[in-house]
Amino acid sequence: MNYFSLVKFQLRKKSNYIVAVIIGLIIGIATLVYTYETSWKNYLNKDVYEDITFRNLHIQTDNETSEEELQKLQALDYVSNVTYMYEYLKTYEIEDLTTNAETFARADFYTANNESLPQIVKGTDFPDDDGYYMVCPENFYSVLYNYEDLRTKTTSDKDDLSYYLNKELTLKYNGVLYNATKSEKYIFRTKVKLVGLYKNSQYSIDETTCYLNHNAMHDIVLNEYTDALNDYENQKNNGYILTVDSANHMDEVKENLDKLGYYYQDVSYIETDYLNNIFNNIDVAIFIVLILVFIFVFFIFKKDFKEDKAYYELLKKVGFNNSEIKKVYFLTSIIKSVIYICFITIITLIIFLLLKVILNYFPYLFVKYKVIYDYKIILYTLLILMFNLIINVFLNSRKVTLK
Amino acid sequence: MLKIINICKTYTINKNNILILQNINYEFQNSKLYCIIGKSGDGKTTLIEIMGLLLNYDNGQIIINDKDVSKLNENNKAMIRNKEIGFIFQSYYLNPLMKAYENVMLPMYLDNSLNNETRKHKAYDLLSQVDLKGRENHFPKELSGGEQQRVAIARALANNPDIILADEPTGALDSENALNILDILKNLAKKGKCVIIVSHDDRVKKYADVVLKLEDKSLKEVTE
Ligand SMILES: Nc1ncnc2c1ncn2[C@@H]1O[C@H](COP(=O)(O)OP(=O)(O)OP(=O)(O)O)[C@@H](O)[C@H]1O
Ligand SMILES: [Mg+2]
Numbered sequence: 005m006n007y008f009s010l011v012k013f014q015l016r017k018k019s020n021y022i023v024a025v026i027i028g029l030i031i032g033i034a035t036l037v038y039t040y041e042t043s044w045k046n047y048l049n050k051d052v053y054e055d056i057t058f059r060n061l062h063i064q065t066d067n068e069t070s071e072e073e074l075q076k077l078q079a080l081d082y083v084s085n086v087t088y089m090y091e092y093l094k095t096y097e098i099e100d101l102t103t104n105a106e107t108f109a110r111a112d113f114y115t116a117n118n119e120s121l122p123q124i125v126k127g128t129d130f131p132d133d134d135g136y137y138m139v140c141p142e143n144f145y146s147v148l149y150n151y152e153d154l155r156t157k158t159t160s161d162k163d164d165l166s167y168y169l170n171k172e173l174t175l176k177y178n179g180v181l182y183n184a185t186k187s188e189k190y191i192f193r194t195k196v197k198l199v200g201l202y203k204n205s206q207y208s209i210d211e212t213t214c215y216l217n218h219n220a221m222h223d224i225v226l227n228e229y230t231d232a233l234n235d236y237e238n239q240k241n242n243g244y245i246l247t248v249d250s251a252n253h254m255d256e257v258k259e260n261l262d263k264l265g266y267y268y269q270d271v272s273y274i275e276t277d278y279l280n281n282i283f284n285n286i287d288v289a290i291f292i293v294l295i296l297v298f299i300f301v302f303f304i305f306k307k308d309f310k311e312d313k314a315y316y317e318l319l320k321k322v323g324f325n326n327s328e329i330k331k332v333y334f335l336t337s338i339i340k341s342v343i344y345i346c347f348i349t350i351i352t353l354i355i356f357l358l359l360k361v362i363l364n365y366f367p368y369l370f371v372k373y374k375v376i377y378d379y380k381i382i383l384y385t386l387l388i389l390m391f392n393l394i395i396n397v398f399l400n401s402r403k404v405t406l407k
Numbered sequence: 408m409l410k411i412i413n414i415c416k417t418y419t420i421n422k423n424n425i426l427i428l429q430n431i432n433y434e435f436q437n438s439k440l441y442c443i444i445g446k447s448g449d450g451k452t453t454l455i456e457i458m459g460l461l462l463n464y465d466n467g468q469i470i471i472n473d474k475d476v477s478k479l480n481e482n483n484k485a486m487i488r489n490k491e492i493g494f495i496f497q498s499y500y501l502n503p504l505m506k507a508y509e510n511v512m513l514p515m516y517l518d519n520s521l522n523n524e525t526r527k528h529k530a531y532d533l534l535s536q537v538d539l540k541g542r543e544n545h546f547p548k549e550l551s552g553g554e555q556q557r558v559a560i561a562r563a564l565a566n567n568p569d570i571i572l573a574d575e576p577t578g579a580l581d582s583e584n585a586l587n588i589l590d591i592l593k594n595l596a597k598k599g600k601c602v603i604i605v606s607h608d609d610r611v612k613k614y615a616d617v618v619l620k621l622e623d624k625s626l627k628e629v630t631e
Contacts, residue, residue, distance in 0.1 A: 005516060009523065016504045315502050321461065322514040322562070323489020325482040 005328070010319075011336045014312055015343070023304050024344050027297060027385070028351025034293050035352055035381040036359065041286050042378040044279070051205040052274065053251035056114060056213070060271035061254075062089065063261070064243040077246055080260055082253035085120035086246050090239035091221045099174040099193065111140070113175075116215035120247045127169050127200035136196040136220035138173070140165050143204045145211045168198045175224065180232045192227045196220050245271065290381065298388050305396040309403075312336065316404050326405040333404045334397070341393040345386055352382050409435040409458060409570050409601055414467035416453055427453050429624035431467070437569060440596040441603045442611045444629070445621035451605040452574055454621065458603070459492050459572045460484045472569060489517050493563025497575035499555045501547040507534060507558045508543040514565040533561035537591055553584030560591055571595060573604045577611065589614045 052058060063077065069088055078086045094113050101109035118129045121139055130137045144165050172195040179190030196216065204210055216224070229236035246268075248257045261268050312333075319329050356377065363375065414431040417424045427450040435441055445451050456462040458469065460476065468477045476487050494500075501510045511530035515521055521529075534543050537557040547555050556576060563571055573592065577585035585608070593614050596602045604611055612618050618629040 005519065010516060013502060013504045013509065314500075315504075318500055318502060318513070320485075321459075321488070321494050321500065322565075323485050323487075323492075323517055325485035327482075328485075328517075 007331055007335050010332050011339055014315065014336050015339065017308070017311070020308065020340065020343070021347065024347035025351060027301065027344075027389075028348040029355075030293060030297060031348060031382060031385045032352040032355035034290050035379065036355060037286060038290055038381050039375060039378045041283055043376045045283065046376045047207055048274070048276070048279070049251075051207045051209050055205065055209060055272075056120075056247060057272040058270075058274075059248045059251060059254065060092075061246045061248065061257070061261070061268045062243060062271050063246055063266050063268045065241075065266075068240050069242075069244060074244060077244060080246075080257065082249050082257050084247050084249040085115070085117050086244050087115040087218070087221070088240070089242035089245055090236075091115050091218075091225050092245040094177075094221070094225070096224075097176040099176045100168065101173075111144075111212050111214045113138070113214050113216045113221070115218055115221040116247075117218065119249070121200075121215055122202040122205075122210075124200040125203045126166060127198070129200055130217040131199065134219050135217075136194065136223070137199045137217045138196045138214055138220065139200040139202055140198060140214045141204045141208075141210055142201045143208050143211050144201075144214075165198065165201055169201065170197065170199065172197050177224065177228060179230055180228050180235060190231055192224075192230075194220070194224050194227065294381075294384060294388065297385065298392065301389060301392045302396070305392060308340075309396060309400045313400075313403065320405070329405055330401065333401060337393065337397045341390070341397075344393075345389060348385065348389070349382065408437055408470075408472055409603075410468075410470035411458060412468040412470070414454075414457060414469070415465040416450070416457060416462075417465055418453075426624060428457075428464070431624075431626050433619070433626055435570075435601050435603060437601045438596060438599050439601060439616040440593055440614060441601075441617050441619060442615035443603065443605045443619045443621055443626070444607055444612070447607070449621045450624070451621055454626070455572050455574050455603065455605050458570075459494060460488050486517075489514055490566055491568045491570055493565070493568045493571045495556070495559050495563050495571065495573035495576045497578040499547070499552075499559045499579075501555055501558055501562075503547050506544050506546055507539065507550065510547070510558055511561045511565055513562060518566065529565070530561070533564055534558070536564075537561050551584070552580055553587060556580060556584070556588055557591070560588070564595070569599075569601055571600055571602045573602070573606075575606055575608075576604060577606065577608050582610075585610060 065073070074086050074088070077083060092115060095110055096113055098109045098111060116130075116139070121129050124139065125142055127139075129139065142165075175194050175196055177192050177194075179192060202215075226236070229239075246257070246261075248254050258268070316329050316333060319332065320326075324332075359375075411431055411433055414428055415426070416428040417426045419425075431454065443451055443454070453462065457464050460469070468475055470476070471487060471491055476484065479487065502513070505513070508527060508530040511533055512526045515526040515529065531543055534540065534557075537560050539554060539557055539561070542550065542554065547558070550558065556579075560576075563573075571592065576592070577588055580588065589611060592602050592604065596616070604615070619626050620629050
């Protein structure tokens, strides 16, 4: 007997498809929300907290800083680099990349050692000698008027620094003027060899971040203060910047510093309670939605079976035997389940495709916050559906031929 | 020909055995229209479901066309239901998701000697016999009550059974439709079928060749 021809009538029930579409929409939206949350969490955990600025601690001292103390701090567990505050971070023009008078190419320069450098993908880390060396990101944006412009840039603006690898670039900077009435600017130039390119963070929030070795930074800063040596001496009271090797080790390092009696501050800090609160609420909301879907689906299936039951009774009355009726029942259940699951998956994927299209047309909406597509919810829903289907199929299979 | 011998039936409700039918004996002949009357709750539906092999009974025998079917297993009883018996119910029992001709085709699916084309053809033919030509592709909700009951009759005739069992077939219909249905059933009896109608509708009695009354757990012929 061709059982399919007996099943096909039961697939005409339109309400089944409407329910599948509704569940698909709910799950699609829940997945989107979850994707947004995952993207944010990912952005925070993988990039923001791991970014060098969030792994830096500013240590203030009562006394003048000293090389011995710096070495002592450097020797602490999980500390990858220590610099003097005044040699920690500078913004300089890279003259070779400047194309016209209005837009000069600038980058942020942190002092680093080979331990604190990010992963190098082209070239090498700093050679172990007294030369001037720098490491820049693989994806590098240098030309800016101000930080706002960074957002509207597209990849075509990016400078490919591979060409400059192992060549000397000229850093251009103004001297610090101690005598403010002096109008003439002291302009300095220092040649620094680009030895390596490092791998950008996931969201490329470090696309303007370069690193100088200690020696280069020390001499450049000394040049800057040529005309303001008193100022330079004062800077020495400003303490140290300590770089922790990973965001996970921040607490341990802070504990050690407490024990040693140091006073420190985070260089950068994000108020995370607020975000975590939102994330927790989203998680709870999604959990509730999944439970509601579970209950909804359970009762929909129950009602659906009740309606179909009349059909199985009819089959019995017109002469089908129990095993034939059970076959019709199981085949109907399986085909319906497959249809449900296909519908829900397709609708959810359509919502995702729409999102991708939107992101393509309006890339600036998400330039900084790369979307991590999180399909976990779809998976959970399909599991819920299948679980529900299996429960229903077996609970009801006894009732199909009961009399 | 349908013969029932010493049929007894008890229902068990809350551990109480309630005897509904006691030693029912009767021989239904072909080419006759029978009407079984009786008060509500006297066991008319129970009896007709037993005769249609839909319900088990305590003891007794059922002989259909000289064959004792009471000892058959479930599968063979199902086969008899399919081949020898046609059912008609008060509530039509049509599948709302099937078109008229598809409802009629349903019992034919068990006949593997037919292909779908033949089944469809036969269904169209049966529908025209009950005056439903042109309505073959309508769904039940697009048909009136009388029309739905005629579809049900066409379905009962699908495998050309000898016995037609009808439980209150006119119960949900107005006079005109009821008489129309009874005309059809009367014609079937004239053509040689054994038609048994359960009803407390007085109109049915006038059509019946034999009126039977179910009373005090047993079945007796009513003579005018
Ligand atoms: N499945 C069952 N379990 C227990 N008792 C039942 C069952 N079916 C019917 N009964 C009882 O058996 C008796 C006869 O029921 P039945 O449906 O055969 O009556 P009926 O003559 O068809 O009544 P009506 O004219 O109202 O249709 C009733 O008292 C009913 O409550
Ligand atoms: Mg009844």
